[in-house]
Amino acid sequence: MSWFKRSEKGIRTKTEEKKDIPKGLWYQTPTGKIIEAKELADNKYVSPEDDYHVHIGSKEYFEILFDDNEFKELDVDLKSKDFLKFEDSKKYINRLKEAHKKTGLYDAIRTAVGNSKGKKIVIACMDFRFIGGSMGSVVGEKISRATDYCLKNTLPLLIISKSGGARMMESATSLMQMAKTAAKLAQLAEAKIPYISVCTDPTTGGITASYAMLGDINIAEPKALIAFAGPRVVKDTTGKDLPEGFQTSEFQLQKGFLDFISHRSQLKKNINLYIDLILNQEIRI
Numbered sequence: 001m002s003w004f005k006r007s008e009k010g011i012r013t014k015t016e017e018k019k020d021i022p023k024g025l026w027y028q029t030p031t032g033k034i035i036e037a038k039e040l041a042d043n044k045y046v047s048p049e050d051d052y053h054v055h056i057g058s059k060e061y062f063e064i065l066f067d068d069n070e071f072k073e074l075d076v077d078l079k080s081k082d083f084l085k086f087e088d089s090k091k092y093i094n095r096l097k098e099a100h101k102k103t104g105l106y107d108a109i110r111t112a113v114g115n116s117k118g119k120k121i122v123i124a125c126m127d128f129r130f131i132g133g134s135m136g137s138v139v140g141e142k143i144s145r146a147t148d149y150c151l152k153n154t155l156p157l158l159i160i161s162k163s164g165g166a167r168m169m170e171s172a173t174s175l176m177q178m179a180k181t182a183a184k185l186a187q188l189a190e191a192k193i194p195y196i197s198v199c200t201d202p203t204t205g206g207i208t209a210s211y212a213m214l215g216d217i218n219i220a221e222p223k224a225l226i227a228f229a230g231p232r233v234v235k236d237t238t239g240k241d242l243p244e245g246f247q248t249s250e251f252q253l254q255k256g257f258l259d260f261i262s263h264r265s266q267l268k269k270n271i272n273l274y275i276d277l278i279l280n281q282e283i284r285i
Helices: 037-042 058-065 092-103 138-154 168-190 231-237 249-253 264-278
Strands: 026-028 032-037 072-074 109-116 119-126 157-163 195-203 217-220
Touching: 026 072, 032 037, 037 264, 058 109, 058 264, 072 138, 072 231, 109 138, 109 264, 119 231, 119 264, 138 157, 138 249, 168 195, 195 264, 217 249, 217 264
Parallel strands: 119 157, 157 195, 195 217
Antiparallel strands: 026 032, 072 109, 109 119
């Protein structure tokens, strides 16, 4: 068995020659199901085994909703400023820089215009990866500008919410965005231009208290957390756990806060069906 013995002791493979499994090839859901990343993307980022809707951002939602993933992004370079010189455990300006470096985004929302099922629509989609999808002055301003674009071009507006609430680093200015966006969306209603709100996991705080619940029709993805104060906040305040499923989209539908729940694979179809019906135009297949 001399052929089986090492002629030299120790691991001889150079570090640069070692081969690891590339990251991102597989995804594991909270229930333990494992799925190949490409299969997950082909399935609209929903696990086929347990129907778990994976948390995704604007890149993936634009890919799902815009025809051939073709769109024109609006107000790309709009950036937040640290006008209060806010500092907690970190300076706010440093948090903004770190979030941009991590995500490639300038803030927690992207707005774009493109075709969906052959007709133009404006989509504003939040990104939770950027400081928890928190709403600051830029989020409010980009929604306002997207609304103006819809008014000027008579296009429907879709907002996809995914947020932890108002951005405390911008203090009252952040809270002002609730009234600002509500006022802008009222102009859309006066012009009889459709506004569709889609709530995803999580939609909480000032977002729930403003534009997320102001749609002509309010839609949610399955099992999404939708609340003003989330379960952890409630527990810290009251010392009690909420009943299971208390703040899910299914619960909110039962209580009348939502119009319906849409599986992500049907989201594009359902949004455009509503637009066709409300505008009394030919239904697109």
